[in-house]
Every structure is written in structure tokens, then in C-alpha cells.
Amino acid sequence: MAGKQFESEVLRFEEANVYDGDRRFSNHGQLNKGFVRILEQHKSKYGGGGCTRDTEHPIGGAAEMFLTGYDGDSPADSTVFTTEIELGEGDAATIRTFDNEFRVKFFGLSIERPSSDRVRNNQSAYVAIDVWDGDDGLWKEVEFQQGFNEPLEWTYPQGGTLRIVVDSAPGRDAEQDFKWLIEEGLSPAEALDYWMVEVMNETQANWASHRNKTRQAISKNVQSAKSKL
Secondary structure (H helix, E strand, O other), X not given: OEEEEOOOOEEOHHHOEEXXXXXXXXXXXXXXXXXXXXXXXXXXXXXOOOOOOXXXXXXXXXXXXXXXXXXXXXXXXXXXXXXXXEEOOOOEEEEEOOOXXXXXXXXXXXXXXXXXXXXXXXXXXXXXXEEEEXXXXXXXXXXXXXXXXXXXXXXXOOOOEEEEEEEEOOOOOHHHHHHHHHHOOOOHXXXXXXXXXXXXXXXXXXXXXXXXXXXXXXXXHHHHHHHHO
């Protein structure tokens, strides 16, 4: 096995154009129409691009991800390409195998809303995947809205395997989250109330009862935290 660091091309959602053609295709510097429409529908209906149903709560902020590409049945059988990138909702990043170049498009992160009969699930990430068609000069979507909460291994039928790992993101590591919030200038109380309400999706009223505080006090801390971030 030989490993190579891949210089990923990252496309930010706010800088991308939308391809005016087949909803699955796009040029360099563009995102395909189907991806953008579903992303925006999910944001409008569920609050986040990574949410697919009412029981999911969006997790804001960017995710640090490891992308790996290789050919054959195992990484030991071929050259392995790797990259580490940070993606927000709607962003895309390239990764390749020896024979093909792919693009991972990030819908976002979500977590199950708590209920009386269901424990909170692990955080989930949602991606779509394009392959570059050199003959047509287009990115072509070959996998739509793949969700995962463990490292994802995805194999392209025409050759190549991608491994996608979310290394860190809000809500995945409480200790890292609190460290970051304090570094951003939040007080301990603001950090705690913001994290429980905005990241873990506790209602202000319910969290106030756990903290033995008024809902107004929790709301004040959350709003103050938002103003500092």
C-alpha cells in the first residue's frame, strides 16, 4: 500500500453557482440542481440540510472530515489517497482513487430529537457523491443522500472505494465543544445553556427545570451566547 496526501478542491456553498441543465450534473465551480433543491427544502422544512424528517434536529457548525479513496478490495491492494477538510452545509470537496475523481457534497449533521419512548441517537451526517466524467466535462451525481453515524465506506460500481469519517463537529464531543465555547468568550453558564438548548435541542422550559432556573434566565444566557459566536 502506498499513501498519498490529496490536495482537495473545496467548493463553498455560498460561492457556488447552480448548473442550469440536468438536475444530476454540474460543472467545476457549480453544484447540481437536485442537490441544491433538496438541501434548501430540508432547511426550510426541518431546519437543517442534514435533517430528513421531523424527528431530527439540525446541528450547526462545520464538520472536520477525513476522506480516503482507493481501488481494489482493500487499501492494502492499491494507492490510497487521503485528505482532511472542513465542510459546512452545502459545501463540497474532492477526493480521488487511482482511476476516478469524486466529489463529496455535504448536506449537514443532525441528531434525533429526544422523546419519552426513544433515547437520543448518535449524530448522523448526510452526503451525496459525484464522479467526474472527463469525456463530458461534468460532475455526475452517482450517490444521493447517504446517511451515516459511523465511518462510511462507499464503493463505486465502476471502480473505487471512498471512506468518509467525521472527525469532529459540534455535539460529537462535549469536552471539545465546551472548550471551544469558553475560548469564544462565553461564561460557563452561557456555554452550558447554549449547548443544551442549541446543540442538544432541549427546550428552554425543560432545561430551566433541570437547572432550577427560570426560563427567562436560560433564554438570556442563550441569547448572550449567540451574540458572542
